Amino acid sequence: MEFRRFDDTCVIRMDRGEEILSTLAALCEKENIRLASVEAIGAVDRAVVGLYDVGEKVYHKKEFNEPMEIASLLGTVTEKDGKPYLHLHATLCDAEMRTHGGHVNELRISATCEMVLRLLPGEVGRRPDEVTGLNLFQF
Amino acid sequence: MEFRRFDDTCVIRMDRGEEILSTLAALCEKENIRLASVEAIGAVDRAVVGLYDVGEKVYHKKEFNEPMEIASLLGTVTEKDGKPYLHLHATLCDAEMRTHGGHVNELRISATCEMVLRLLPGEVGRRPDEVTGLNLFQF
């Protein structure tokens, strides 16, 4: 991973073999980034994405171990318990250009990931929500 | 719905049961937002999305009533007839992590919607275009 900061924006290159969530969390921890929006494209050879079932309060996950393009990766960096908290959703394309997607649990880079991180001047936390079972934005 | 503004950016949480287009339109009306870009992720249990047929000048719509993740929601807020005008496209993932998408007519939140709105200092209007039958950006 390598990045450059331009004003309030970090342009990031992640590299083959790196896992996107953990790489981004480490960068945010190191650079003290606590509020940002994330957008990225790239290519992966392993992905775990899920759908959250509000009724059952559980994520249904699906694992892919094949070359896929990241058509879109969007979400936010906020803060929970003093740590960066990532929430990202992805759309992934397989070799037939069919797409799959969902809540991101794991994305391992095959070629590269090109990410733009917009830093925002402030903080947004997370609070557990009983109705949905999720950690929601707390202002 | 709750939001916080950080400089030129609104970070928004929409909640279970809220419909995204109408909630965003009301926020823009109230806060006098007339030009912005929109990006969001979230989860819905009802969606109506469409494909516009330029030849027939009609939207072909499809309705989903099932849990879906919003993998991406992108678009703009502009102005038409003195009112906020929303144009959003979405990619949605079902329980098999297959994706569907199109022009957004309706999105009802099941869990949460996390949106980032970038306010731009100016105005862009809409003019009806005879060739396509759409309201296009007017500068």
Place this chain on the structure above:
Amino acid sequence: MEFRRFDDTCVIRMDRGEEILSTLAALCEKENIRLASVEAIGAVDRAVVGLYDVGEKVYHKKEFNEPMEIASLLGTVTEKDGKPYLHLHATLCDAEMRTHGGHVNELRISATCEMVLRLLPGEVGRRPDEVTGLNLFQF
């Protein structure tokens, strides 16, 4: 194509018949834009998208000649050999609202394309990478 600049952001309308990559490259060349993030929605009637095979170092492409919505178009403008270098990925929806996507080789507009370009104050180049066979961000 027509656009308006608001501070560090260009709001762009591309029109029926225009090809998005070449239209954007020409705009960046003319306006001397060398570093930017890109997000767009729209509708096309021809698309060529691909998946990169890192092992074979070749793009597998698929061509679509049918009405499709651009659910998302994301990526970057950087610089290579003194010229704007575009890297965009798309998610496209067909008449059944099924989605397809990948690395963008060609997108011909049927109705409109609404693009937001965020200009960044600096430069990021591209260097050929032997392992992946791609031109990666060079800081």
